[in-house]
Amino acid sequence: MLLWAVLLVLIAVVLSAPLSHYFGRKAGWFLWIPLIAAAVLLVQAFAASNGEIVEYYPWIPDFFNVGFHLRLTGLSLLFSLLVLVIGAGVLFYSAKYLARTKIISFYLSMSTFALAMLILVLANDLMVLYVAWEATTLASFFLIARSGSHARKPAVRTLLVTVTGGLALLAAVAIMIASAGSTVVTEVLLADLWKDPTIVTWLIITLVLAAFTKSAQFPFQSWLPDSMVAISPVSAYLHAAAMVKAGIYLLLLFSPVLAGNTLWLTLLVSSGLITALLGAVAALRRYDLKELLAYSTMSQLGYLVALIGIGSPAALTAAVLHTIAHALFKSALFLAVGVIDHEAGTRDMRMLTVRKMAMPATITVVLIGSASMAGIPPMLGFISKEHLFEAFLGADLPGLLPWVLTGLAVLTAIGTFAYSGRFALGAMGHYRSPLNWINTPRGTTANLKPVHEAPLSFWGYPAVNASLTLILGIVPFVLAGTVSSAATGAIGSPQTVELSLWHGFTPAFALSIAVMVIGAVAVWQLPRLEAFLVPRPLSLSGLGVVEDLRQRTIQLGAIVSSWTSGLNPGRHLVVPSLLLISIAITGWFTVDELPSQQADLTRWTDWLLVIIVAVGVIATVRAKTRVAAIVVLGAVGFSVTLWFLALGAVDVALTQLLVEILTVVVMVLLLHRLPKSFGKQEKLSKVGLISAVAAGIAAFAGTWALTGRRDMSDPAKYLTEHGAEVTGGNNLVNVILVEFRALDTLGELTVLGMAGVAIAALLASRKPNPIRPVNVISTSPISDPQTNTTFLRAFSKVMTPILVIISIVLLLRGHNEPGGGFVSALLAGAAFALLYLAAPTNETRSIRWPYMGLIGTGVVLGAAVGFIGLFEGSYFAPLTWDIFGYTLYSSLIFDFGVYFAVLGVILGALNMMGTKRGLDVVMEQPSISSPSTKQPEKTQETVK
Numbered sequence: 001m002l003l004w005a006v007l008l009v010l011i012a013v014v015l016s017a018p019l020s021h022y023f024g025r026k027a028g029w030f031l032w033i034p035l036i037a038a039a040v041l042l043v044q045a046f047a048a049s050n051g052e053i054v055e056y057y058p059w060i061p062d063f064f065n066v067g068f069h070l071r072l073t074g075l076s077l078l079f080s081l082l083v084l085v086i087g088a089g090v091l092f093y094s095a096k097y098l099a100r101t102k103i104i105s106f107y108l109s110m111s112t113f114a115l116a117m118l119i120l121v122l123a124n125d126l127m128v129l130y131v132a133w134e135a136t137t138l139a140s141f142f143l144i145a146r147s148g149s150h151a152r153k154p155a156v157r158t159l160l161v162t163v164t165g166g167l168a169l170l171a172a173v174a175i176m177i178a179s180a181g182s183t184v185v186t187e188v189l190l191a192d193l194w195k196d197p198t199i200v201t202w203l204i205i206t207l208v209l210a211a212f213t214k215s216a217q218f219p220f221q222s223w224l225p226d227s228m229v230a231i232s233p234v235s236a237y238l239h240a241a242a243m244v245k246a247g248i249y250l251l252l253l254f255s256p257v258l259a260g261n262t263l264w265l266t267l268l269v270s271s272g273l274i275t276a277l278l279g280a281v282a283a284l285r286r287y288d289l290k291e292l293l294a295y296s297t298m299s300q301l302g303y304l305v306a307l308i309g310i311g312s313p314a315a316l317t318a319a320v321l322h323t324i325a326h327a328l329f330k331s332a333l334f335l336a337v338g339v340i341d342h343e344a345g346t347r348d349m350r351m352l353t354v355r356k357m358a359m360p361a362t363i364t365v366v367l368i369g370s371a372s373m374a375g376i377p378p379m380l381g382f383i384s385k386e387h388l389f390e391a392f393l394g395a396d397l398p399g400l401l402p403w404v405l406t407g408l409a410v411l412t413a414i415g416t417f418a419y420s421g422r423f424a425l426g427a428m429g430h431y432r433s434p435l436n437w438i439n440t441p442r443g444t445t446a447n448l449k450p451v452h453e454a455p456l457s458f459w460g461y462p463a464v465n466a467s468l469t470l471i472l473g474i475v476p477f478v479l480a481g482t483v484s485s486a487a488t489g490a491i492g493s494p495q496t497v498e499l500s501l502w503h504g505f506t507p508a509f510a511l512s513i514a515v516m517v518i519g520a521v522a523v524w525q526l527p528r529l530e531a532f533l534v535p536r537p538l539s540l541s542g543l544g545v546v547e548d549l550r551q552r553t554i555q556l557g558a559i560v561s562s563w564t565s566g567l568n569p570g571r572h573l574v575v576p577s578l579l580l581i582s583i584a585i586t587g588w589f590t591v592d593e594l595p596s597q598q599a600d601l602t603r604w605t606d607w608l609l610v611i612i613v614a615v616g617v618i619a620t621v622r623a624k625t626r627v628a629a630i631v632v633l634g635a636v637g638f639s640v641t642l643w644f645l646a647l648g649a650v651d652v653a654l655t656q657l658l659v660e661i662l663t664v665v666v667m668v669l670l671l672h673r674l675p676k677s678f679g680k681q682e683k684l685s686k687v688g689l690i691s692a693v694a695a696g697i698a699a700f701a702g703t704w705a706l707t708g709r710r711d712m713s714d715p716a717k718y719l720t721e722h723g724a725e726v727t728g729g730n731n732l733v734n735v736i737l738v739e740f741r742a743l744d745t746l747g748e749l750t751v752l753g754m755a756g757v758a759i760a761a762l763l764a765s766r767k768p769n770p771i772r773p774v775n776v777i778s779t780s781p782i783s784d785p786q787t788n789t790t791f792l793r794a795f796s797k798v799m800t801p802i803l804v805i806i807s808i809v810l811l812l813r814g815h816n817e818p819g820g821g822f823v824s825a826l827l828a829g830a831a832f833a834l835l836y837l838a839a840p841t842n843e844t845r846s847i848r849w850p851y852m853g854l855i856g857t858g859v860v861l862g863a864a865v866g867f868i869g870l871f872e873g874s875y876f877a878p879l880t881w882d883i884f885g886y887t888l889y890s891s892l893i894f895d896f897g898v899y900f901a902v903l904g905v906i907l908g909a910l911n912m913m914g915t916k917r918g919l920d921v922v923m924e925q926p927s928i929s930s931p932s933t934k935q936p937e938k939t940q941e942t943v944k
Contacts, residue, residue: 001045002055002070002122005038009084009115016107025103028095031111032088038118039084046077051485054124054186059875060743064183068870071124071186074485078320079121079249082327086240087114089331089461094233096458097338105146110237113139117242121249126173126183133169133210133246137162140243144230151229157546161223165213169250172206175199185253194257201263207254208267215247215301218275222543225282225294232338235290239297240331248301248323251308252316256492259311268309273408276302280415284422285533289337289347292423293330296373299412300326306405307391308490315391317487317497322384324479325469329372329381332465333423336365339459340427344451349426356450357429362459366427368466372473374420374519375413375512378501380473382512385413389508410511417519422526476500577695584698587705594705605646612639621689625677630667634660650818651733658826662906665833669913673769727878728889729815737820738891738898742876745894746862749901753855756905760852763912785840796838803831811899815889821898828899829906836910851908858901865894 012034019027045053049072057068072080091110098106116135123129137159145155177183179199180191193199211217216224224244228235238244251268258264279299286292300322307319339362341347344355357363372381392406453459472479476499487495503509522529563575616636623629637660644653712720719732719740729735737745807828814820868890869877879890 001041002053002072003057003068005041005045005080006070006115006118006122008034008038008041009111009118012111013108013115016111017104020104020107024100025098026095027103027107028091028093028098031107032091035084035088035091035114039081039088042072042077042080042084046072046074046485051488057870059125059128059870061874064177064181066127066183067125068128069125069184070122072122073489074482074487075249075252075320075489076121078324078482078486079245080118082240082245082323083114083117083121083242086327086331086465087117087237087242089465090233090237090335093335093338093458093461096455097231097233097342102146105142106231106234109139109142109146110233113143113237113242117246120246124185126176126185126188129185130166130169130173133214133250134163134166136243136246137166140227140238143234143238144227147230147234153547153550154223154226154229157543157550158223158227160550161213161220161546165210165220165247168206168213169210172203172210175203175206189254189257200258200261203254204258204261204263204267207250207258208264211247211250211305212271213247214250215244215305216275216298217247217302217305218271218278221275221278221298222546224298225291226543226546228288228290228294232290232334232341235294236331236334236338239294239334240327244297244301245323245327248304248308248319251305252319252490255308255311255316255490259308259316259491265309265311269306269405272302272304272306272309273405273412274302275299276306276412277408277415278302280412280419281533283419284415284529287349287426289340289349289423289426290334292419292426293333293337296416296419296423297330299416300330300373303388303409303412306409307388310391310395310397310405312391312394312396313487313491313495314387314394316490317483317495318384318387318391320486320490321387321479321483321497321499324472324483325372325380325384328465328469328472329369329379332365332462332469333369333373335462335465336362336369336427336459339454339462340451342458343454349422352426352429352451355429357427358450359453361453361456361463363428365459365462365466367424368470369462370420370424372466372469373423374417374516376516378470378473380469380476383473383476383499383501385515386503386506386508386512389511390506393507406511410515413511413515414519414522417515418522418526418529421519421523425523425526474501573695574691577691580695581691581698584701587702591705595710603646606643609639609643609646612636613643623678626671626674627676629678630664630671634664637663649733651731651820651823654818654823655826658823658830661830662826662833665837666909666913669910672771727815727891728880728887729891731814731816731818731820734814734820734895735891737822738894739878742866742891742894745898746859746866746876749862749898750859752905753859753901756851756855756901756908759905759909759912768913789838789840792834792838793840796834800831800835803834804828807831811895812892814895815892821895822902824895825899825902825906828903832903832907833910849907851904851911854900854904854907856904858897858899858904860897861900862894862897865890865897 012031015034016027016031019030023030051074053070053072055070057070058065059068060066087110091107094106094110113136116132116139120129120132120136123132140162141155141159144151144158176188176191176193179193179196180188182188182191213220213223216222224239227238230238276299279295279297279302283292283295283299286295304319304322304326307315307322337347340352340357340359343359344352344357346352368379372379375382375385389406389409392409393402395402395405397405480497480499483499484495484497487497613636616632616639619632620629620636623632637656641653641656641660644650644656719736723732723735723740724730727735727739729739807824810819810827811821811824812819814824866876869875869879871877872879876894881888
């Protein structure tokens with residue numbers, strides 16, 4: 001049932017692009033349905049269980065039994081409902097809010113965000129939890145960055161802070177897996193590692209760092225208001241149900257084993273209350289309604305973190321209840337601000353005060369949500385605030401510390417009441433600044449253009465959440481079961497919670513009355529309060545620190561890159577050469593006597609090839625022109641190819657040969673944009689020459705010391721003895737790549753695809769060098785490209801299909817004979833290179849294939865084969881099918897993915913670097929001239 005819930009949200013992800021394409025922004029009216037269906041499915045499954053559902057689907061079972069391990073408890077059900085129900089509402093709401101641009105990216109990112117959050121809260125495997133955690137980081141980055149050019153820097157700053165927390169979580173995951181010997185969360189929570197003070201200390205530091213960066217807690221709180229550049233639906237989802245709630249969930253997940261720890265309590269309570277107080281004060285200084293809500297989110301999250309830090313059953317129960325209340329009133333308020341902004345064209349309360357707000361429904365949502373945020377009865381926020389005060393008063397802490405913490409909580413609650421009133425007045429257009437509160441006569445806005453109410457389909461969902469915070473406040477016992485089961489998961493023992501609007505006259509109720517009275521006075525005196533707070537700028541801001549860190553990181557990158565800048569290869573080679581020399585020197589003094597060589601492993605042909613390679617290297621270094629360097633460097637490559645062939649490594653030899661051919665083709669594409677000869681500044685320096693020679697000696701010594709002086713390793717023995725039996729393939733090189741190391745090959749395949757994208761990005765961001773003019777003799781037979789390429793064009797028409805057919809044969813036979821996806825794609829690329837070189841002009845040689853689509857298809861196909869293997873118990877588990885007597889291996893499908901991706905990169909390189917059309921497609925600048933358009937003019941000027 002849990003997997004089906006995940007798949008339902010995955011359906012929303014898959015359908016988001018086509019639905020957005022056909023229905024535009026109205027796609028939101030369809031995409032919310034899978035999320036609600038998933039929520040209903042989870043509720044039904046949990047109701048039919050005994051309080052816990054566990055499902056396991058193997059992923060990498062040989063590595064600590066890693067799998068798609070899902071677990072539904074009361075705690076994960078609560079957060080799943082927040083993710084799904086509020087996510088569905090936001091998608092429905094967006095159908096009216098969105099503009100007519102970037103719709104596909106919004107719905108795709110939002111549905112992906114919902115999927116990542118759902119997997120995060122259902123994950124019972126640390127690896128799955130970490131992957132989902134990082135997926136939410138990326139999804140939030142894309143949602144913020146898509147808001148326009150002004151959102152680029154805030155998105156990057158958000159990414160920097162949250163990725164730092166992701167690295168901390170990765171460290172915590174590694175520690176837990178190494179200490180517990182398992183990746184299953186339930187097994188880790190029951191392991192003995194929590195008895196080791198050192199391990200627990202490191203886990204607390206890393207987990208707290210991860211949660212604080214995600215939930216915007218001091219001193220990492222600055223990214224949350226900075227992310228307000230995103231549109232209102234994104235802000236509502238990030239603040240009410242996703243992103244920031246991920247950090248709260250992580251703290252609650254590990255609370256059963258860390259509650260009561262002094263370091264845990266100190267970090268969470270101190271940072272939580274500081275954040276709560278800072279957020280409340282900052283909210284009183286902001287005029288943008290959405291920015292005010294952002295700081296209020298910081299403040300409310302600080303409450304939750306402090307409650308989790310106290311760790312008592314009452315505190316954790318209060319945290320669960322306040323999580324629900326906060327999600328309801330904050331989503332309603334953010335979406336209501338979106339309605340106001342959409343209809344009025346502004347969120348600034350100073351601008352709204354000169355408008356007549358004829359929006360009764362939206363203002364009602366604002367008033368109800370603000371009352372719940374302020375903690376006014378009979379709202380759900382009032383009940384959660386009373387439980388919060390009771391938790392602080394009942395904290396098991398020494399001395400007057402409970403009263404001190406309660407005092408800080410009350411002070412923050414007064415600030416909450418004040419900024420809630422300020423928000424409501426600003427949204428209604430009744431805000432008065434300290435300058436015009438007394439002098440501006442009331443009613444002067446009557447003659448201005450009023451702001452009319454939005455359609456029901458726009459404010460309907462915010463009204464639902466606002467109504468729920470009122471209804472659940474009147475009949476809170478409806479939530480008793482949900483809160484009890486969620487508190488059970490956070491505390492680690494069965495809990496029974498009783499909720500009611502009236503608990504009698506208790507100390508917590510007295511504090512609530514005091515907060516409302518003092519808060520009402522603060523709202524009444526808002527002009528004087530703002531006159532004290534607003535004019536005082538802060539000398540240090542968290543946002544400034546993050547931005548300074550970002551700038552200094554860029555500066556450091558510029559310094560490091562300057563070490564290898566320029567065309568002198570010596571700068572690039574010195575560092576790796578020195579490292580290689582250091583390894584050789586270390587081995588000389590540390591390695592004991594070497595075993596004797598098993599036999600004389602060299603032949604006279606080896607020394608002949610060594611001499612050829614050495615001559616080629618010397619000639620390359622001494623070459624004066626680039627053409628000469630390419631020729632002699634190609635000789636080195638072909639000599640190495642012969643060496644591989646002589647050693648019996650046919651697959652490697654074929655790959656090397658085709659790489660050399662294509663490398664020469666790509667170099668030729670660049671030659672006509674570079675000077676003919678090397679300049680003096682490009683010569684290898686003496687330091688580079690000495691280091692290169694020393695590195696060569698070190699490499700030779702290492703090869704001589706290691707070759708033939710040990711027996712075959714155990715993995716090599718297993719592969720040679722059992723490889724064919726296990727995989728059904730006789731080509732050991734290929735089966736290692738696509739069977740035993742398929743996951744690693746998929747990573748390399750992804751990197752290769754990114755290289756193709758990087759080429760496109762590089763050419764799109766920087767105009768290539770101009771074409772070097774060429775002197776052409778008009779009477780020469782090569783002056784006419786049409787005549788000059790006649791033979792090559794005729795030859796290519798015959799050889800290109802033959803080479804493509806041979807490449808397919810190599811692909812299909814790679815499992816048993818030399819071949820495979822990579823080498824066959826290289827051969828197909830060579831065929832297209834021949835076709836490309838045979839064309840007489842740029843216009844006719846353009847290869848009209850979707851090379852970016854090929855790259856994406858290859859990577860997706862390779863990953864999909866791994867998921868198919870899950871049906872046999874493991875990611876990339878080998879599968880076979882008998883089709884008409886022919887055995888089809890899943891590794892062959894994986895090889896097709898390799899084939900498509902490699903071919904796409906080759907075609908992209910040829911098209912983008914060698915043709916006018918390729919550059920125009922990438923750079924989107926049709927006016928850029930190509931050799932074919934400018935060359936004739938140059939030719940006429942230089943005819944001899």
